[in-house]
Amino acid sequence: MVLSRLTLGIAVVAGLASPALSKDLTSVGISVGSLGNPFFVATIKGIEDKAKGVNPNVKVTAVSSDYDLNKQFTQVDNFIASGVNVLMINAVDPVAIEPSVKRAQAAGMVVAAFDVAAAGADVTVMTDNIKAGEIACQYIVDHLKGKGDVLIVNGPQVSSVVDRVKGCKAVFEKNPGIKVLSDNQDAKGSRDGGFSVTQSLLTRFPKVDAIFAINDPTAIGANLAAKQLNRSEFIITSVDGAPDIEAELKSGNSLIKASASQDPYLMAGQSLEYAAGILNGKKPEKSVFLLEPKLITSENIGEYKGWTAAR
Structure with a gap:
């Protein structure tokens, strides 16, 4: 349409x-x-x-x-x-x-x-991008049935990223059972950044139920960090709908479960x-x-x- x-x-x-x-x-x-x-x-x-x-x-x-x-x-x-x-x-x-x-x-x-x-x-x-953040994070809320500890792996403060996080937070704020543990770590919108930031956050927080990554490269890096740390108790959502994320969603063994496609x-x-x-x-x-x-x-x-x- x-x-x-x-x-x-x-x-x-x-x-x-x-x-x-x-x-x-x-x-x-x-x-x-x-x-x-x-x-x-x-x-x-x-x-x-x-x-x-x-x-x-x-x-x-x-x-x-x-x-x-x-x-x-x-x-x-x-x-x-x-x-x-x-x-x-x-x-x-x-x-x-x-x-x-x-x-x-x-x-x-x-x-x-x-x-x-x-x-x-x-x-x-x-x-x-506000809607992209909303639908990616509504998936998290639905999956967690409105209750859980979540991370937002942020990125460069360009308008698209700011709006995605704004949309995501708006959804979380409507659900008082959702606790955002971190939302201000810039992973540079990259796979390497997603890996390093998520690795640090997972080391800091022993219990995480979901991660919203601001784009697909960040999400893939976050997934790799989780694997290295043997963490599998949470899901990851993101934004882009990139070819790499298609493979993750089809694999059946990735923590990445959804992406708002562009x-x-x-x-x-x-x-x-x-x-x-x-x-x-x-x-x-x-x-x-x-x-x-x-x-x-x-x-x-x-x-x-x-x-x-x-x-």
Whole structure:
């Protein structure tokens, strides 16, 4: 349903937009949080495929900010200097990035955000991350029948992560039998970070009933930490619906039991499509588009079709 609404939205915008001077899409600059995360690899592929659909000769350059705001500032300045048409940004900080966004726009670039918000961007397409956190943590509440000790393995404080944790906590707060033992440890959104942070938390807390990890790499790291410590008394849920998590959910012997799925390929591709329209004077009917997450579990994984990008 989300796909059809978004597709229809693009068609309506194209039909209603006032005439404007056409600008060729010749170059796209992309700054993502981490090239080591399969999620961001899929976003880059989505942007590249949509861009080449507009202009087969378009130049697409992708760089990793590694969640370093100053590094992202420099990347944007480099894209401005190279004269790209469209800046696709996965902002390290949704508010602090605004001066860079404004500089890019002043240089004639269209700025499109994806996955996380970016103040001042021309358009943003992202998952409804509050809902993603809600459904992942409601699974925990249901599994525990409203009572238990839980960990939230946090991550970089980008808007998507903040919103997931916000949604998760809102669910837990409605259930007074749920006790959050820890919620402020940053596992960097990575497998290695998930492993080290979870290992430390499990050593600290002898009784844990569930873990909410802010993304799939973190969840996989948490699962590995549990195995190393011979801990198996809890379940893990997360967000992404990545290919690696499909294997975990199908295995039958993983502590990971659910993930709120996203579609990074579609998300970033839609953002580029809107940006290309804006480049040609076709302003979308709104500036922020939210995609609906769906909870995939060890019970319904057989019905899950996975991310849109070919794997």
